[in-house]
Amino acid sequence: MAVTEQDEQTENPLLEGLRLRRTPEPCALVIFGASGDLTRRKLFPALYALALRRLLPEQFAIVGVARSEETHEAFRDRMEQAVREFGRDEFRQDVWDSLAEGIRYVATDFADEEGEDRVAACLAELDEERGTRGNRLFYLAVPPAAIGTLIQELGKRRGRGGWKRLVIEKPFGRDLATARELNATLDEFFTEDEIFRIDHYLGKETVQNMLALRFANGIFEPVWNRQFIDHVQITVGESIGIGGRAGFYEEAGAVRDVFQNHLLQLVALTAMEPPIDFTADSVRNEKLKVLKSLHTPGPKSVVRGQYGPGFVEGVEVPGYRDEEDVAPDSETDTFVAAKLYVDNWRWADTPFYVRTGKRLPRRATTISIQFQAAPHPPFEDIASEGLRPNVLVVHIQPDEGVSLEIGAKVPGQGMTIRSVHMDFL
Template identity: 50%
Template sequence: MSTTSTPAAVTQAANERIPEPCVVVIFGASGDLTKRKLLPALYHLEQSGLLPKDFTVVGVARRDLSATFAPDMKDGILKGGGVEAEDPKLAPFMDRVKYFATNFDDDAGFEALKAYLADLDGQFGTKGNRLFYLAVAPEFFADIIARLGKHGMAKPEKGASNWVRVIIEKPFGTDLASARKLNDDVNAVLSEKQIFRIDHYLGKETVQNILVFRFGNGIFEPVWNRNFIDHVEITAAESIGIEGRGPFYEQAGALRDVLQNHVMEVLSFVAMEPPDSFEAAAVRTEKLKVWRAIEPIPVEDTVRGQYGPGKVDGKDVIGYRQEDRVDPESQRETFAAAKLQIENWRWAGVPFYIRAAKRLEKRVTEVTIVFKQPPLHLFKSGGKGSIEPNVISMRIQPDEGISLQFGTKVPGPTTNVAQVNMNFSYAEAFGKSSANGYERLLLDAMLGDATLFAHRDGVEATWALFTPILEAWAATKPDFPNYDAGSWGPQESCDLLAKSGRSWGKL
């Protein structure tokens, strides 16, 4: 599929997106996220000319890594894709990558960090603007923010024009009560305008493209409702296991890790009404309306599962209970699915089926829009029966793109109908990208644009839906494991759709 572009317009738009001078301070910088995602994303912005000239990065962690931090980050940038070792922008960028060691509960360390950042302002001309990124375990969120407030780093100086913003990684709470407490703790120090709750799924081009696909094309929005759509499926499947994260996954599980945040964010883009504008407040308002319109979820409309031993890509793999640092009798789910009903004018009567899991047949995240059949079946599929419904599939990862499935006549003297796909591929249309999804989110945070970030109201709305399910699941003992690694999950997942004569689409 071909595409057209206007380089002058793109350049002008890019110039308008360059932030003010600033320091990006990453707490927990010794972790994998900083090396694999954050520094490569920042350098991709530098390559694109989207970072300010007066800019620096400071990694903060407890260990003294001052001698190895910058070389380690350089290695991550080179392995992050799209960067050559001789890239002329790389050495000047690495000169602006700094490190500061302190414990997160050390008041003296925070005072020293404050002085260090002030020195960097003088050295790099960053004007006191701060973007703090909390790439740490959730138990450190409130303490770090409290100390930023205590030591005068959470607010701009009185009367100054500079800004302070804080990015908080998920998980944001583990249920409704903990999310509310964390919100209260954070809001005691920071205004809501300063808080950027990040969900990296919203940095993916294909997630953002859901809104463009719907609201930027006149042929789709008129049929995007209960009159034409039969049901919607959203799948977030991984073929990998927990990859050594036993203690984390024992506390989280598939519902907390993916369904409550990533999948619900995608669902809101699929289901929301057109906002007044693509500004943060307008988009967040429409997303919140969707979540609040979802009916309480009966536990019988949910499915949980846990993988046992099986085969993935032809290789034998162990079950969840055999994974490192996992309870051999664990009741933690690695598969979670639910049927949701959005009770509003657009979606009344249209079920939304959502699922997220580890160790399924393949890695794929996809939104499937299944349309209703015509009222009269005039044609047969290959002479065998009714043709399949039209389907729009939006592939978020991998092989990002969109396909439209429809029926067409098979050449020949008889009227037989076959299903065909009209495909759009991001890679074919625009070239393969090395971006990892954090580029857009980091840039937006530096610009103060919260459109693609979660608000406390939205976080609490989704937890209000799923906390009763978690409580109901905790009250009963499941029969685990109940699906083989390398399959598409437990039979109960298929039964969830079969109750109404539906089935999961082929991915």
């Protein structure tokens, strides 16, 4: 990338290493599980957004790998439709065409040598055509049961040329034992700085803004504790059902699909102590302290449920047990709610109410912090609505923003108080 005169004037050598390069090095992105929902809804719209902002290297290629038979052209067309449907940015055909030139598809389950050879041959061809220099970013958007074998095969065939990096989507294993087993397999073939265990929820703008809200504003941190906060509510609600994901959902349920990753990440961001800096290690260490402090909830503090048949926006929809490929006597949870406690100095005895579910009345993800009521409000007898506690709500999706509920005087004669919202979008 050419350096402009302005770049040279504003360059600061003291910041070297503290900011990301504008574009990464040449590489080939290999997506395993490319026929899945995650690739369509999240990965390709995100890749297109990067291309639109010129944040991808010129020497870049994408290889989709999945079991279903499909041509390069058919895969490109399907991903183009996904970007049009799920992307947030204006669709520009020239940007997509430029990105699509480097897109390939390989049909294999990568469990046999022939399949491995086809992927390797495709990557070698792209090294020549696209100049990707043997650099590989492997994205594992596959079921947890397939990850261990796939890591072993990738490790055995990693080669010596270029760097190799590995991105693993949640859920990471099925339970503690399988997660530890998976970590042992990773350690055998990859170094820790080559491994990226991710939760795509952390990429949402308002989730990241939670850190700025807390630690960049002096008015919040002094009252962000058990003395001033009555309780916290975190909701991850979806109005859709499981769609075509019965195979995955029957194995996972709401606890493994959302609770143990998305919800607990939001709990950690809300409850964590200020990190010494905003490097990945520092933030992760503070989140880990929160997770280690969580009190294991008992049966009376957990509710599990499953959606039944009904109507969504006037359209009749089936219940979970009536969904295709779901067992008629399935006990899989599609809703879970829990009352959690963080057993540390800051949050002792402050409940965190968390819940997630499908087929709820509306799609909404929010973090609500309800503060303690005023100890002796002089307006209690004359307030028209009664004085409600102050509530700070962080809206994550579908509409991002922050709102604060406060008490204010109703215009006119007399002293009547009502709750109003200050919205920051």
